[in-house]
Amino acid sequence: MQDDAPTAGASDPRRxxxxxxRASYGRLVAYLSARSRDxxxxxxxxxxxxxxxxxxxxxxxxxxxPEAWLLTVARRGLIDAARRATTRSDxxxxxxxxxxxAEESRMQTGTDDFPDxxxxxxxxxxxxxxxxxxxxxxxxxxxxxxxxxxxxAAFLTSPAAMGQRLVRAKARIRDxxxxxxxxxxxxxxxxxxxxxxAVYAAYGAGWEDVTGTDPHRAGLAGEAIDLAxxxxxxxxxxxxxxxxxxxxxxxxxxxxxxxxxxxxFVALAEQDTxxxxxxxxxxxxxxxxxxxxxxxxxxxQMEAAIQxxxxxxxxxxxxxxAAVAMLHDALAGLSPTVGVLVSRAAxxxxxHGALAGLDLLDALPAxxxxxxxxxxxxxxxxxxxxxxxxxARQAYGLAIGLSEDPAVRDFLRRRMPQ
Amino acid sequence: MDYVIxxxxxxxxxxxxxxxAKSGAYWGAWMDYIGALQQSGxxxxxxxxxxxxxxxxxxxxxxxxxxxxxxxxDTKEQLGGFFMLEAPxxxxxxxxxxxxxxxxxGCVEVRPVLPPMPVPx
Numbered sequence: 001m002q003d004d005a006p007t008a009g010a011s012d013p014r015r016x017x018x019x020x021x022r023a024s025y026g027r028l029v030a031y032l033s034a035r036s037r038d039x040x041x042x043x044x045x046x047x048x049x050x051x052x053x054x055x056x057x058x059x060x061x062x063x064x065x066p067e068a069w070l071l072t073v074a075r076r077g078l079i080d081a082a083r084r085a086t087t088r089s090d091x092x093x094x095x096x097x098x099x100x101x102a103e104e105s106r107m108q109t110g111t112d113d114f115p116d117x118x119x120x121x122x123x124x125x126x127x128x129x130x131x132x133x134x135x136x137x138x139x140x141x142x143x144x145x146x147x148x149x150x151x152x153a154a155f156l157t158s159p160a161a162m163g164q165r166l167v168r169a170k171a172r173i174r175d176x177x178x179x180x181x182x183x184x185x186x187x188x189x190x191x192x193x194x195x196x197x198a199v200y201a202a203y204g205a206g207w208e209d210v211t212g213t214d215p216h217r218a219g220l221a222g223e224a225i226d227l228a229x230x231x232x233x234x235x236x237x238x239x240x241x242x243x244x245x246x247x248x249x250x251x252x253x254x255x256x257x258x259x260x261x262x263x264x265f266v267a268l269a270e271q272d273t274x275x276x277x278x279x280x281x282x283x284x285x286x287x288x289x290x291x292x293x294x295x296x297x298x299x300x301q302m303e304a305a306i307q308x309x310x311x312x313x314x315x316x317x318x319x320x321x322a323a324v325a326m327l328h329d330a331l332a333g334l335s336p337t338v339g340v341l342v343s344r345a346a347x348x349x350x351x352h353g354a355l356a357g358l359d360l361l362d363a364l365p366a367x368x369x370x371x372x373x374x375x376x377x378x379x380x381x382x383x384x385x386x387x388x389x390x391x392a393r394q395a396y397g398l399a400i401g402l403s404e405d406p407a408v409r410d411f412l413r414r415r416m417p418q
Numbered sequence: 419m420d421y422v423i424x425x426x427x428x429x430x431x432x433x434x435x436x437x438x439a440k441s442g443a444y445w446g447a448w449m450d451y452i453g454a455l456q457q458s459g460x461x462x463x464x465x466x467x468x469x470x471x472x473x474x475x476x477x478x479x480x481x482x483x484x485x486x487x488x489x490x491x492d493t494k495e496q497l498g499g500f501f502m503l504e505a506p507x508x509x510x511x512x513x514x515x516x517x518x519x520x521x522x523x524g525c526v527e528v529r530p531v532l533p534p535m536p537v538p539x
Contacts (some may be wrong), residue, residue: 157512369455370459371458398457402454406522
């Protein structure tokens, strides 16, 4: 089962080669586009080299200097393209120049050590001038080199529509001349929050693909964790980046337990903790401790702390619901989203009883929860516990109708009172 | 904007509708889905269709009528029903498409409705 966990496969040579190729690719796209502002041009220049890397590295091993390998192949393509170019000749020339600079910098230092501009690239992708719906896809494509079709499936969009969204966003970066920069205060917090949000959305897009095997809904959980890890390396002083990484790792650690052997959905409270991936949980705890030492609490650290309490059940055998409820109260103060408020109601129901949970659910605006599956699933569960079978059946019906995953529908059907 | 969302189901599922051992699960899944969809406030109309065996197809070729038993194309999946939705964007409709029982065992097609034609003259 552990082989299925995307992040547990560091020893798998295929995955390692792919990771190296993506890291080198992202560094080069970032370097070339930061100097030319032409993201699409930089991607085009590297596309063939990257494809070749994804094919050959897993077989022959990662070259000693992966970036040099990609750069050499890409530079030839760039010079050819610059010769052919008639319209965007400015950016083509800039791209060639940037590639040559990178090459020189390598020669001088004798290493692959040209500046890592991926942080600037992440900030450009989550720039306020970029359509929020394009930010996560843009990151996945430019920083990790994922293709539009794969991203589209994860976001339930057609490949053509996703392709267009990406083209528009890149044109905007080039034509509006968005600056490739690491923002200064006072913008820093807001801009960083947008980057974190976009990485979190990448994980959410992979969440439903539990087994990681459905080609139509190919999950992006592993890629999202790669982005979160990258971010903690690029901004090591930001506790929220560590909080986000801790949150994703805690969720990922439970993936093998989220389905029974027969593929049936297993609720968190009933998961076999022996299936949880302890190394990921340890890494999450370490990230959260490092964040806590910086003394600046935030939404992602709070969410990670909640998952951390759940993870403790693996050792103690029981869930400290009072702590979960308290953390949810604090989280609701920081980030009162519908998702947070529904989980808060669930935690309070465990501590103070079903009616207390139902009271909290009743206080939510009807419009916001009308088509929100977790609200109806929790409501159904609490109504059953409070003995109102008729109302529970109705809520179960809605929760089932709103579920996309057949395994979740079956789970809810089994729970519905007769 | 208005969209039509069409559910295509494999032959086995049309058979399940009539099978006493399976029809409860089949219709139960649809009733839950339709209930949730109705509650969304997006539905402008829609119907379920009887199975492809009840279809009749008509063509006029060179002025001659051709009437044929069965659906127009003998494909693996057949139209089982449709809804017309008024939704703010395609993404919303795709979410509802993915939730439908047909998405898991057949497929769902979503099409925007043509804007109203200008009245001639």
